[in-house]
Amino acid sequence: MNLLSILAPDRQADRVVPPSGHTAWLTQFTAAAMAFLAVFALALSLAAGRLADRWSDALERTATVRLSAPEDQIDLQTAAVLEVLTTTPGITSARALSDDEQRALLEPWFGPDLPVDALPLPRLIELTEDGAGYDAEGLRQRLAAEAPGAVLDDHTRWRRPLAVAADRLRLLGLLSIGLIAAATAAMITLAANAALAANAQVIRVLRLVGARDAYIARAFVRRFTLRALSGAAIGTALGMIGVALLPSTEAAGSFLTGLGFTGAGWILPLTLPPLAALVAFLATRASAFRKLRELT
Amino acid sequence: MIAFENVAYSYGGGELLSGISLRLAPGSFHFLTGPSGAGKSTFLKLCYAELRPTAGHITLFDRDVRSLSRDDVALNRRRIGVVHQDCQFLDHLPLAANVALPLTVAGRGSEASDLTDLLGWVGLGSLADALPPSLSGGERQRAALARAIIMGPDVILADEPTGNLDWEMSLRLLTLLVELNRMGKTVLVATHDLNLIRQAKAQIPARVLRIAKRRIQLAGADL
Structure with a gap:
């Protein structure tokens, strides 16, 4: 069972397991909300990176001699x-x-x-x-x-904390994305466990008629992976629209200048839905096989 | 096909079955009888590896069940058709889909005409689209039998298949099982209906096993 095969239509397997109801919607909503947050975390991280580069470049290229x-x-x-x-x-x-x-x-x-x-x-x-x-x-x-009386100030003592702060901010953004992915995996695991437990009788019948674990797991994994993919796509789209609509702060020239995506940076958030699908695939797959061993 | 060698099964500290040694030969027809709670269902579950013995050895198609992986168990169950006492249907699927479920999970398609023929054979041709909860007890049992044989299994196990049926319907189900046995299938029926056993013995050379005091014995000539 791999991610690409899971995405292929499988009407038979879809029918065998009854609709998961609220757990499937919960997964979709969670994926959408997390992807929305991840877009902003990504934008923050990229902006912090640009800021760090800008501060470093600007301060690195100049120095001052103070003459008393x-x-x-x-x-x-x-x-x-x-x-x-x-x-x-x-x-x-x-x-x-x-x-x-x-x-x-x-x-x-x-x-x-x-x-x-x-x-x-x-x-x-x-x-x-x-x-x-x-x-x-x-x-x-x-x-x-x-x-x-001349003292050379090469800005190192100014540049270093600023660059460190910006780098930390960039790392915090990336850490946030990692935490969002982990939280998504946890939520989807809980939802998948609930769906599997709710369908314990279906699973038992499928095992009795000769279904292998991979077949049963596939039905659940496919459902949750597709929900996560579609939810994350919606959340990413909304997040990108939100970032695009952020007011320009060029005039203020402050820290917020350039918060968002520039150029090819707009492609990066598009990786979030497949990433969410991968997280859901791995989380549900592990959960399904573990739960199947418990149930039958 | 299925062989027990000094098998015991314990649950919750108590021994339900012990010292069981027997062999279900290909093409044989066995009844398993005994009082309620004697362990008939437990014995059947050991036969299709839903339970593992706590002592002794069970050989399923020449392999010790202890050595079977979960996938192996699933593959073996495709060779064993089971008619459960409570039928075990998926209530959200129509009857035809339930009957075809073993084929579906095995990734084998079924010809619609074959499925129609099978449903017709068990007298359910007109109920293909009905949902299981809408079926009567007899219809459910016959549908369960159809599902049990759709994969062309080597062995058919039936757990109290006539428990909820009237005499006429019980005879009809028995006739189907006898037909299957005559086709070469190994059949084991757990039942406490002695009249059904006598009716079967009038048609085929069935052996009767009696389960009592945790052990299985060959029943006497009175059956």
């Missing part, structure tokens, strides 16, 4: 730092932020009227690296020699 020096030496040391940076392999560009740019950075904390000129703020120099990257330790040593 006496006022009369600041321009000199800035020039020295820029010279070091532009001659460092792996760095494509480097520039000192203007006062306006520094004011804009500090504005969220100190307001728009911050007197940048009057404050002893360090000079910020932004650098962009190429794909291969640069030798951060070597650069720190060179900066210490050329501009003692």
